[in-house]
Amino acid sequence: MNDQTRISGLIQAAIPQGTTDGYMPGFGNDFETEALPGALPQGMNSPQKVNYGLYGEQLSGTAFTAPSHQNERTWCYRIRPSVKHQGRYERIDLPYWKTAPHVPENVTSLGQYRWNAVPHSDERLTWITGMRTMTTAGDVNTATGMAAHIYLVTESMKDAYFYSADGELLVVPQEGKLRFATELGIIDVEPQEIAIIPRGLVYRVEVLEGPARGFVCENYGQKFELPGRGPIGANCMANRRDFKTPVAAFEDRETPSTMTIKWCGQFHRSDIPHSPLDVVAWHGNYAPCKYDLKTYCPVGAILFDHPDPSIFTVLTAPSGVEGTANIDFVLFRERWMVMEDTFRPPWYHKNVMSEMMGNIYGQYDAKPQGFVPGGMSLHNCMLPHGPDREAFEKASNAELGPDKLDNTMSFMFETRFPQHLTEFAAKEAPLQDDYVDCWDGLEKHFDGTPGRK
Secondary structure: OOOOEEEOOEEEOOOOOOOEOOEEEOOOOOEEEEOOOOOOOOOOOOOOOOHHHOEEEEEEOOOOOOOOOOOOEEEEEEOOOHHHHOOOOEEEOOOOOOOOOOOOOOOOOOOEEEEOOOOOOOOOOOOOOOEEEEEEEEEHHHOEEEEEEEEEEOOOOOOEEEEEOOOEEEEEEEEEEEEEEEOOEEEEEOOOEEEEEOOOOOEEEEEEEEEEEEEEEEEOOOOOEOOOOHHHOOOOEOOHHHEEEEOOEEOOOOOOEEEEEEEOOEEEEEEEOOOOOOEEEEEEOOOOEEEEHHHOEOOOOOOOOOOOHHHHEEEEEEOOOOOOEEEEEEEEEEEEEOOOOOOOOOOOEOOOOEEEEEEEEEOEOOEOOOOOOOOEEEEOOOOOEOOOHHHHHHHHHOOOOOEEEEEEEEEEEEEOOOOEEOHHHHHHOOEOOOHHHHHOOOOOOOOOOOOOO
């Protein structure tokens, strides 16, 4: 075992050439990695006998017949097959984690909403019990739509494991540091990073620095992918090399444990006598990854006018309607503003897409007051929104020159579906009741005199 490293009880593969700190670079690559030499079969996927007495098993993220450029699957070589990591299930209740369709009768989702950061409490919360759903959209039963959550985590999952059959999770930390110990390796994430946990992948979550808080987009539809750059070309925005996928790591541990599964919005738990994180080697393109948001290279206007916010898309989950995403993940980070004779903040608009925003840190340019780090806002489909009076007056009268928009990082979960508030979002989360009043100060400037601005 001299060439391996133990992390959180897992035996991790030696870091091979071309990797960084236990991660392999790339997005959608066909990776291969092994924690024991010779554990990964070569030249075939399913030999009659696998080295070390391992079982071969495929994890499919798409239908077998998906087009080759979309087909995703990973071959795992593990100590036990997954059927040994499940038993008879008992239905359990996690009242704060909701799944679409979820339309409470006593909640109004029509409106512009904004929340302060959900505060921590003295309650001991794990990744599963600390999930708080803010909105749901679409229908998990037809594999469309999403849910937006806040997570509050104070303690690690001990001998407890989880996976979701409902969708992949896009994790956006805002406070604290978490470790995702997955079947395919170890991912550590902290603020200004994101992680993608695929549908069906088993993992546990450990607190490295706490308490931890952040945002989660639960994607019921097609997997996140990089957006097409079109005329932008081959570079900028999010580059594939900056995504990191973990090397193989495994546990061979006999200890009473639990496995919890989320399936069609229901939660079921089973007792098992061992750790399920027992994949010794794997190869394929269906795997978890992380991404450093500071490596995102924004592209914008360099002479006049304001591009659509879609120019800042990091990841997109396509729908059956070309050009209309099931979900877009959009990042608003530090950048230079240089446009001439241009109103530089986001303009007023109504949008067929619905927009759930979150603030990771700093100040958002269209709302200089009230949109706090850890907070969220919702502008549902076809509801008007835009800068408040302070932002409008400042941008309309500023002496324009090159201006660095600094100390800011916020994001948007945007979907083609209306987003419905949960009871938690409407009644327990710290809703700013006066948010809609931020536009009251906007004044009438109309003057019909010809040629007057």
